[in-house]
Amino acid sequence: MGIPTREAYGRSLAKFGHDKEFFVLDADLSKATQTIFFKNEFPDRFFNMGISEGDMTSTAAGMASCGKKVFTATFAMFAAGRAYEQVRNSIAYPNLPVVIGGTHGGVLIGEDGASHQCVEDISLMRTMPNMTVIVPCDAKSVECLVEKAIDFKTPMYFRTGRLATEDIYGDDATFEIGKGNVLKDGTDLTIIAIGDMVYEALEAAKSLEKEGVSVAVIDMFCVKPLDVKLVQKYAEKTKKIITAEDHNIIGGLGSAVAEVLAENPVAKLKRLGVKDSFGKSGVKKDLQEYFSLNAKGIIDLYKQM
Amino acid sequence: MSLQQKANEMRKLVIEGIYQAKSGHPGGSLSICDILAVLYFDEMRVDPAKPKCPNRDRLVLSKGHAAPALYAALALKGFFPKEDIKSLRNIDSHLQGHPCMNKTPGIDMSAGSLGLGLSSANGMAITGKYDKKDYRVYAILGDGEIQEGQIWEAAMTAAHYKLDNLTVFADINGLQIDGPTLEVMNVGDVAKKFEAFGFNVIKIDGHNIGEIKNAIEKAKNTKGCPTAIVCKTVKGKGVSFMENQVGFHGAAPNDEQYKIAMEDLEKEVAL
Numbered sequence: 242m243g244i245p246t247r248e249a250y251g252r253s254l255a256k257f258g259h260d261k262e263f264f265v266l267d268a269d270l271s272k273a274t275q276t277i278f279f280k281n282e283f284p285d286r287f288f289n290m291g292i293s294e295g296d297m298t299s300t301a302a303g304m305a306s307c308g309k310k311v312f313t314a315t316f317a318m319f320a321a322g323r324a325y326e327q328v329r330n331s332i333a334y335p336n337l338p339v340v341i342g343g344t345h346g347g348v349l350i351g352e353d354g355a356s357h358q359c360v361e362d363i364s365l366m367r368t369m370p371n372m373t374v375i376v377p378c379d380a381k382s383v384e385c386l387v388e389k390a391i392d393f394k395t396p397m398y399f400r401t402g403r404l405a406t407e408d409i410y411g412d413d414a415t416f417e418i419g420k421g422n423v424l425k426d427g428t429d430l431t432i433i434a435i436g437d438m439v440y441e442a443l444e445a446a447k448s449l450e451k452e453g454v455s456v457a458v459i460d461m462f463c464v465k466p467l468d469v470k471l472v473q474k475y476a477e478k479t480k481k482i483i484t485a486e487d488h489n490i491i492g493g494l495g496s497a498v499a500e501v502l503a504e505n506p507v508a509k510l511k512r513l514g515v516k517d518s519f520g521k522s523g524v525k526k527d528l529q530e531y532f533s534l535n536a537k538g539i540i541d542l543y544k545q546m
Numbered sequence: 547m548s549l550q551q552k553a554n555e556m557r558k559l560v561i562e563g564i565y566q567a568k569s570g571h572p573g574g575s576l577s578i579c580d581i582l583a584v585l586y587f588d589e590m591r592v593d594p595a596k597p598k599c600p601n602r603d604r605l606v607l608s609k610g611h612a613a614p615a616l617y618a619a620l621a622l623k624g625f626f627p628k629e630d631i632k633s634l635r636n637i638d639s640h641l642q643g644h645p646c647m648n649k650t651p652g653i654d655m656s657a658g659s660l661g662l663g664l665s666s667a668n669g670m671a672i673t674g675k676y677d678k679k680d681y682r683v684y685a686i687l688g689d690g691e692i693q694e695g696q697i698w699e700a701a702m703t704a705a706h707y708k709l710d711n712l713t714v715f716a717d718i719n720g721l722q723i724d725g726p727t728l729e730v731m732n733v734g735d736v737a738k739k740f741e742a743f744g745f746n747v748i749k750i751d752g753h754n755i756g757e758i759k760n761a762i763e764k765a766k767n768t769k770g771c772p773t774a775i776v777c778k779t780v781k782g783k784g785v786s787f788m789e790n791q792v793g794f795h796g797a798a799p800n801d802e803q804y805k806i807a808m809e810d811l812e813k814e815v816a817l
Contacts, residue, residue, distance in 0.1 A: 301669060306647070
């Protein structure tokens with residue numbers, strides 16, 4: 242088991258802070274978002290804004306307007322939910338180079354329950370003009386994508402999770418904004434996944450391979466702009482696609498892929514996600530079973546295709 | 547041209563633009579013309595030839611609906627031709643209904659949605675201190691606008707980070723869309739509120755050029771905390787039938803009203 246993606250976010254900011262000058266803002270959650278790693282190294286470039294996510298977001302815009310790269314961090318619920326309008330009008334409309342860090346995304350954050358389990362953030366951010374949406378699946382991908390984000394010139398939403406994830410990538414991994422990564426090739430089914438569900442997709446692929454099904458797995462860490470060419474290529478190649486995400490089934494990765502396939506219907510599609518409901522308290526494993534956000538959930542969907 | 551005359555020229559451009567557009571917000575634009583005249587023609591270090599100069603003074607018009615007043619100041623300052631004002635709100639115009647920093651030269655922050663601007667001004671002021679630059683940051687807030695909670699989050703931030711390079715103007719014209727602020731949502735003693743949040747507070751007549759100049763000077767000499775200049779103003783100032791009329795918060799003058807407004811403003815110049 243690797244480290245949580247939120248921890249990788251904080252550690253990566255601290256790592257790259259040595260060579261690049263950027264600001265980090267937090268709203269009294271630096272120990273949870275793990276920006277504390279950056280704060281400890283670079284206290285003069287870390288600004289705690291107190292419990293005021295809206296103020297933090299518009300403040301970041303003012304800094305960015307003066308030529309500074311800015312990373313914010315708070316829970317996805319507050320980053321994309323509470324401060325939605327500040328993200329839209331202070332950052333996205335002026336097209337400023339701010340990375341909006343949303344940690345604790347999805348229902349698999351565990352025990353805190355529905356008030357903190359944001360299942361709408363990808364949807365909210367994806368529909369916003371000028372916004373790029375990134376959802377890494379492990380520590381290595383977070384590190385690589387934070388490094389890319391530092392030099393990124395326009396707004397970006399960067400979603401991470403709370404609990405430890407399995408390591409997916411090795412040291413030679415590469416990432417390009419606007420592209421998906423094919424982790425495994427196959428001919429009968431393509432699973433397109435993000436975040437924690439990438440590991441589950443690989444596990445599902447292993448099981449299905451044993452039954453003679455050839456499965457491709459794509460990590461679509463960049464939900465927007467979506468790698469439309471890759472989706473179309475695998476739609477034509479495998480004729481069956483399953484999307485998997487810890488997010489509402491409405492508006493997220495599944496919807497993005499469905500939009501592509503609706504205009505070019507060359508493959509059958511099933512979407513795995515939270516079925517338009519709020520989350521609930523529980524440990525990760527129990528929540529995965531409750532919401533079918535696991536390999537079994539993917540396999541069950543495949544059997545229906 | 548005196549600052550008073552500059553303010554009056556700006557008011558004429560405000561009326562011209564809104565009349566041509568057949569929509570816009572004259573009341574709250576006219577109430578801040580004197581403040582903007584002092585800022586852009588006496589105080590602020592800005593250069594129309596280098597609108598993005600890193601060490602320029604910055605202004606955030608948080609009450610973004612008063613855009614016509616800011617456009618008038620920028621046009622008279624030379625950021626773009628005065629004639630552009632006639633294209634206000636047109637499909638081909640760079641002059642949007644509310645300020646857009648990527649379309650109009652001289653605009654330091656996009657605005658329009660109330661309550662966001664003080665936070666952005668704080669971000670500029672914090673950055674100025676970090677970069678050890680001596681530029682100053684100004685934010686103009688409406689009295690209706692300060693009903694937005696984010697203003698007070700931002701007020702806390704400005705004091706916490708000791709932003710003495712930040713000066714806030716509160717335009718207290720007493721009216722908002724649905725009526726007098728006293729009736730819609732009483733904002734109470736705005737000066738005391740800013741004082742309680744840790745600001746140096748100066749109360750002035752927002753149409754008195756001398757008082758505006760003095761207040762800015764005091765703000766510049768205040769160290770360790772931000773300054774709020776609480777300005778008593780008249781909504782629709784300078785146009786007889788618009789003064790203190792809530793109906794002209796967001797209504798354009800018709801042909802007849804346009805003529806009267808321009809006559810009123812010509813008289814002001816004569817004075």
